[in-house]
Amino acid sequence: MTDVEGLKKDAGIAACSYVSSGMKVGLGTGSTVKHTVIELGRMIAEEGLEIVGVPTSLATEKLALEVGIPLVKLSDIDGLDVVIDGADEYDPQFQLIKGGGAALLREKIVAQESSGMVVVADDRKRVEKLGAFPLPIEITPFAHQATIRVLGRTLNCRVNCRMAGDNPVITDNGNMIADAHCGPTIQDPIGMEKVILNIAGVVQVGLFNNMCDVVVLAGANGVETFVNPNGRLK
Ligand code: 5RP
Numbered sequence: 001m002t003d004v005e006g007l008k009k010d011a012g013i014a015a016c017s018y019v020s021s022g023m024k025v026g027l028g029t030g031s032t033v034k035h036t037v038i039e040l041g042r043m044i045a046e047e048g049l050e051i052v053g054v055p056t057s058l059a060t061e062k063l064a065l066e067v068g069i070p071l072v073k074l075s076d077i078d079g080l081d082v083v084i085d086g087a088d089e090y091d092p093q094f095q096l097i098k099g100g101g102a103a104l105l106r107e108k109i110v111a112q113e114s115s116g117m118v119v120v121a122d123d124r125k126r127v128e129k130l131g132a133f134p135l136p137i138e139i140t141p142f143a144h145q146a147t148i149r150v151l152g153r154t155l156n157c158r159v160n161c162r163m164a165g166d167n168p169v170i171t172d173n174g175n176m177i178a179d180a181h182c183g184p185t186i187q188d189p190i191g192m193e194k195v196i197l198n199i200a201g202v203v204q205v206g207l208f209n210n211m212c213d214v215v216v217l218a219g220a221n222g223v224e225t226f227v228n229p230n231g232r233l234k
């Protein structure tokens with residue numbers, strides 16, 4: 001296991017302390033939170049943990065079923081106690097860029113329904129200013145090149161259609177992903193989110209503002225927990 005892989009595993013497992021029996025838990029997507037999902041499966045099998053989960057992608061749904069987490073549909077329940085998810089970047093105000101795994105729409109719907117959001121990450125994800133990681137934006141396949149042109153003009157930066165080989169990446173929702181290369185310049189993520197969501201053809205943007213309550217971060221000093229002073233979890 002590489003160092004980074006070990007850090008992801010440490011953070012993913014440590015975040016399970018935010019889960020207890022009786023909870024409804026949002027299950028994020030990515031290579032860090034994968035370790036959370038596997039650990040929750042172990043806790044169910046070996047420690048009698050009783051939870052239900054809502055996955056944020058088809059990939060997480062498959063993993064959760066493999067490790068024995070009972071799943072429910074978000075539409076059938078009244079909110080979630082907590083969601084645990086990864087992030088591509090987080091800043092000192094706990095604002096996030098997400099969507100590197102193309103799951104941002106379901107991730108944001110699940111986060112919006114959760115009473116708390118715990119982010120799991122290795123210390124490469126902590127930044128002073130968001131935007132070095134290209135900002136993922138889910139867009140409709142219809143006229144996607146036109147939407148990408150409008151995004152480029154509006155944001156004044158290069159915007160690419162995310163590709164898998166010769167074909168555009170298609171999300172679990174049948175949409176495409178545009179990646180905006182703004183650079184580490186995002187001064188006002190809340191304003192930027194509004195501007196992007198105002199463009200026809202945009203389904204959702206990977207700026208997660210005022211959603212993250214806690215970051216469980218693994219780095220050279222081990223696992224550290226950073227609590228958002230304005231958040232809902234302690
Ligand atoms: C998927 C995401 C992921 O949570 C994000 O990309 C972080 O993934 P990883 O833990 O693999 O670095 O937003 O859409």
